[in-house]
Amino acid sequence: MNIIIIGCGKVGATLVEQLSAENHNIVIIDIQESKLEAISSTYDVMTLAGNGASFNVQQEAGVRNADLLIAVTGSDELNLLCCVIAKKSGHCNTIARVRNSLYSKEISFIKRQLGISMIINPELTTAMEIAKILRFPSAIKIDTFAKGRAELLKFKLKPEFGLGNMTVQDISDRLKCNILVCGVERGDDVFIPNGNFVLRDNDSVSIMASPKDTAEFFRKIGVVSHRVKTALIIGGGKVGYYLAAQLLDMGIRVRIIELDRARCEQLSELLPKANVICGDGTDQSLLMEEGLPYAQSVISLTGFDEENLLLSLFAMKHSSAKVVAKVNHIAFNDIIGGLDIGSVIYPKYLTANKIIKYVRGAQNSMGSNVETLYKILNNQAEALEFSIRQESAITQTPLMDLNLKSDLLICCINRNGNIIIPRGQDYILPGDTVMVVTTQKGLRDINDILK
Incomplete structure (x- = not known):
């Protein structure tokens, strides 16, 4: 995609880092040349010094051929103006960062009247993330999928849980909980585990389950799971x-x-x-x-x-x-x-992740779409939710028979609101949403999970 980013602050720099890794054509605009020099020395992107709300500056940046313009300067009003000018002159999709709490109550009106594709409030997004964690204080991090019906929850494996030196399969057999261990962090190493993977005390472990099954799992290992x-x-x-x-x-x-x-x-x-x-x-x-x-x-x-x-x-x-x-x-x-x-x-990562999910969704094929995307496992892996729209190479086939890429795990299927923690004999159908955890970066379509 051809993407213009206006604003080279924390969020803008994070977007350049992550979007350039996905081979997009990026032009970044900022009034401070020193920031642009620092970016261009690290990443293969075009830079342009100037006011991103200027029609001429946007024309020079190639707005007529742009697929997306993202405005993340420090000014809400400037971001909105940048998007309006881009819509009028280039007809591209637009994303604006808007932080004022007054505007947060008028988001739907602003989007509709100004034709902006997406508005992000980093502070509100950060607060929602923290509130989500406080509902389940035993977790280090919680990412939700399937409209809240499934969650990816990370916690520290403490010695008192009695799970150290057990395999993933042993834990499943012993506790008989409908959960799936789908990520482990150990020091600087990150693993997408199979059933024979041995857990160790003090690992950071990510599990996928419904909220009810998550609560049952923590109850069985003796952890209080009530909100504060x-x-x-x-x-x-x-x-x-x-x-x-x-x-x-x-x-x-x-x-x-x-x-x-x-x-x-x-x-x-x-x-x-x-x-x-x-x-x-x-x-x-x-x-x-x-x-x-x-x-x-x-x-x-x-x-x-x-x-x-x-x-x-x-x-x-x-x-x-x-x-x-x-x-x-x-x-x-x-x-x-x-x-x-x-x-x-990290507010900048939360904001960038939302924008990257939008970008992936805009690139989808007719067969599936990225509904949700999170950077997980210390940003070394991704958790994605795909909406399956039609028959393809991955549907109607038992998961055990799919030729999946390495370091990739299908960890949840949402079928008409029913959460399935899949085993080898399960399969994917059109109409499902499918959660995938992988260290393979840049998946845009469900068929990308195959070798």
């Missing part, structure tokens, strides 16, 4: 506001610690059911006074990654809470992963 009842949010910015609103709707008691007094007053008006404390969230004595040792969840959402990580380590030491940290800039994923601080959320 209290949340201590450190940082009252956009993510903090969106998250608090969702948690309050879920019946969870919320405390927010925010340093800026004017923002505290604003949050008190917007969230009358929340307890808003004006203070420094990095003050250890304040955290202890405000009940950190007794909190069931602690979410660090300050504007500084280092603070969020250190606050999470402090919370792990002084409480048994579910801990979540937001990280915007820091690129040392392997080091952060080794800190064992619960769940780490």
